[in-house]
Amino acid sequence: MIMSVVPPVLIGLSYAVVTSLIREPHRRRFNAIMVAGAGAAYLSGGGLGGWEFVFTAAVTYCAYRGLESWTFIGVGWLLHTAWDVLHHLKGSPIIPFAHNSSLGCAICDPVIALWCLRGGPSLVDLARSRWRLLNRFRSGAA
Template sequence: MLRYVMPVVIGLVYVGLISFVPEPHRRRLNALIVTGAGAAYISGGGFGLWELAFCALLVAVGYAALNSYTLIGIGWLLHTAWDVMHHRRGTPLIPSLHDSSFGCAICDPVIALWCFVGGPSIKDLYHRFSRRRPADAGRPAQPVTVTP
């Protein structure tokens, strides 16, 4: 059970922490982080030179993603696919932790989903889903007038 829950918690902690970074720096930092994720498996070499090709792919995606949360999300989903391939091959992200690639494959889509909704801060998410919007705060309700 923890094997499924902890990666989701890690993804949510990542979202919570990164949401303290103000925009547009948050988006750019996320683009850099997903680019770096492309190099996560290079030292393990589970897929030989394909590791370098995947790293180059995520560098291109990360560069294009500097101005797009959607592309950052796509980068995380590409990394998810790479995690699944490594898990199935038996070459985990952290060699001493057999399920590390499996966990990463669960964590990454959590981050991707957050990116697909625009990478909002926790404060923005709270206001988006709460009944009272920030623009309405402090304003009295306006009476509705109906003309016959």
């Protein structure tokens, strides 16, 4: 069970860290494009029929609005999470030869969504500032 959860969480965290290297406003726009791509990921499988087009349109709208709003990007990732769950339950995974791929995606996506809903802050800059503060505290300068 734990091995089904840990890798997707680490993937979501890794995504947030790596994309933190992109400076704003480009980071937000890059993430809007990424959620748009995720919204279309199930189209080729068509596991939920015509609803795949409705879902893709909804996430595309979120991605478009996400060009200017982290909140819409986060909402797009949460919509994708729900779609992942539906595909997992239906037995129509995002990667046809990997039975639990939609489940993994449903675990990974909310990690990314939470980061986006917090405004997609640079985790690299946050880690650097915490490290400097810790070093100041250790040296007695705080």
